[in-house]
Amino acid sequence: MSKKKMYPYIPNSEPVVQEEMLKFIGVDSIEELIADIPEEMRMKHAMELPAPFCDEAGLVRHVNSILNKNNTADELVCFLGAGCYNRYVPALVDEVINRSEFLTAYAGEPYEDHGRFHAMFEYQSMMAELLDMDVCNVPNYDGSQAVGTALRMATRITRRGEVLVPRNLNPDMLKAVQTYLQPDVKITYVDYNEKTGRICLDSLTEKLTENAAAVLIMNPNFFGVIEDKAQKIADMAHAKGALMIACVEPSTLGVLTPPSHYGADIACGEIQALGLHMNFGGGVAGFIATHDDPKFVDEYPSRLFGIAPTDNKEWGFGDVLWERTSFANRDSAKEFVGTHSALWGIAAGVYLASMGPQGMKELGEAVVQRQVCLKKNLAGVKGLCLDKFSGTPFQEIVVDFSASGKSVEEINKKLLEKGILGGYDLEKAFPELKGCALLAVTEKTSADDIKTLAAALGEILA
């Protein structure tokens, strides 16, 4: 008889141990334990899967042989943004979230997973300071869900069924929001001003009625442009009894005004830029923040960790308003909660604590300086126009190549031949912006990167 194969991840695959356990149970085989499963439901053949890589070395060689086909954003020169940013992740962020006590934990209780509750409370607290709000949730799936839930919260708070969404919202985000709001929340779209790239106030005036639960803005918007009339928009929303919701990029808030200062009732968005690797779009997590008002707090579907005293004068932590959640209330819950993106919240917390107030300010300054530098370097390139929108950009700019007669796709292909990841092709989601691309910088973008891009575009467009 050949020796039974051993599995390093399955200690009780050892036959002697199995025999002993079966004897204790009082059966002769594992098969007896699943005798309930009807024969007609059994698989009639062994699963046909590829031969496994039983040794770890072989597995690593195999998986790496596939992954090595990738060219990373760091191996190339990256100007892609559009909702995911090639930011620098400090080493200590990875160090903390790869500690197995955090990485392998799940739903532990306050007494034995105290550290997780504590770390998440700190994340909530730092996000709240950045946003100048008093409440922030444990991260949900991504910025899209944060926007979708913020809009649904507004419909419950105002008891109205329509939301106003700007056309200059991130289109990838918009698609997920549309799915999330179907079928009962009506979306009315507000145009953007084709000259400024900002929300068109005339369109908003026309669309905004007393049916609106909320007016959403994205700031900076998808074109990278700052919505500097945000206070006006908030005033308009409030005048009609609607809430103002701002989807903001938190990494900009060291320099830009927090949304609560211009009247946002709910702030929401994506934390990828706060110390999360891009992970091919998998390093995303959403936040929602509000004032400390029960009317709002009651409507969160996600977990909220609060601080409380213990019998011994220590900091204790636990779930606030557990009865809101679907864990407690199934069919009468506020939306639903499940496994979301908690670890990314710890990462963002470490990041914010690493940067501190000055770091976040300097980060914003570094980004805006590179953006202006990029514009300056591209200004001399013939065949491109930087004046598509007159609104002020922060970290991304719209570049119009239409005068060159070349498509963005064509230009990007040539840039890639030179090792450059060009901008996001805006025509895909905005047909009226044919020939336009969105170029992003981060604090990782160097002067050489910018010069390389300008020189490459100079050659391609010549």
Place this chain on the structure above:
Amino acid sequence: MNNLERMKKFHQAKWNEPVIYEMSEPGERAVLVPGPCCDCVSTDDALATLPKEMLREGVANLPEVAQLQLVRHYNHLSQENIGVDGNIDIGQGTCTMKYNPKVNDRLAGQPKVTEMHPLQPAETAQGILEIFHRTGELFKEISGLDVFSMQPGGGSHGVLALASIVRAYWRDKGEEEKRDEIITTLFSHPADCAVPIVKGYKVVIIQPDADGYPDIEAFKAAISDRTAAIFFTNPEDTGIFNVRIKEFTRLAHEKNILCCYDQANANGLLGITRTAEANFDMSFFNLHKTFGAPHGCGGPATGMVAAKKELRPYLPMPLVEYAPEKGYYLDFDLPKSCGKIKSFWGVAPVVVKAYSWIMALGADGLREVSRVAILNNNYCMKKILEIKGASISFPNHPSRIEQARYSWQKMKEDTGFGTADVQRCIADFGTHYWSSHEPWVIPEPFTIEPSESYSKQDIDDYVAVLAEIARMCYEEPEAVKAAPVNSTVSHTDHDYFDDAAKYAITWRAYNKKYDGYFEPKKK
């Protein structure tokens, strides 16, 4: 020293760690940020381009901490957290806590995954797209289904994807208005109930019959031309395999109802029976549970959706496909799609980990996972039922699949101590225990899932702890009342979490509500 004595000596790290704001020293920094990229534009000139009314006044009130002090703080917090790697984590039934091989974390944590931008041209992302595609191919055999989406970010998100597909399907068939109900069961995951409501459905809940199966007569009465879909978990949270599951799908299909399988509890079924054998049209699988990716304190995760090929048009877009002439690519050409479920394409590192896990085990290994999970569960069950005060739901079932739901009702009647007391006490033994999903139809419930990762000794040790706590409940009530005493913190006053006047969800909210250590602000 026996293992129970060893575990009694446990003492969790207890640092009395401050909230990070209490550590703040003005001027300290853990990380410095790059300055200007060149001197062609000064920072001041760049800032001057921004609208004045949109410039932040002052700075955000973030803590100021140097790097060592920050690392130490978070290391202390991690030490005050146990996780799978630190304990016998079988007390979190329904969640399939298991060992997450370290090699998978290494593979997924390398720049070839982490530094990939989601919008890179497909030709520069062939490796990661191939992993997505290969994982889908593996699941064809694991589930018996045909098409896949890796987009959902967790199990509940997988349920959202299923509900969205159901709606897109009926919209396409012109019956969206008519088909306005979804049927689920009482012992399914809360998300199976809560998510369809978000998607605008009325939810009908089938109660269990005397044997613990969903009541088939109630089901027959519930299904109608209004039913859009059924959402069934199998095995349910009781660990009982629904032997009539195929009868449910047959009855549903007779009325053209879509059948959605929640396979969050699939860990005991690999290679034994599948979604296809139960004749479901689609299902989701938790890659972070059964397929060996770590749970990350509650995500990031993946609730991969699998479906029959007829349902491909309705899946979330894009799908990852392969064509010889262009390699691996994202297919957005799905005009009938339910839309997008998540930003970008899914949680790539989790997919890499699940792929690596499956490829390390192969078909025989996956079957061994389930065989051992079943063996461990039934061994554990027999041992637990020897404990005074413990009983099991629906005791007429002599065996269970991968988990079982038990009750301390007898102990509660005898001693006054129930499941919440066991939960408090167990932290003193270096391990974890959860009660069960609500509602507590089984009184004083607890659900134990000893997946394949735990050894016989682990199970013996864990059950010995449960037995010791039960003994304490009967013999040492004062010790039970005092617990936890060896854990990070002592008893926390949960009254602070349900009262708007008292809860503080952030440090600033705490400071606004209280003068000091929970002394209320004087008005």
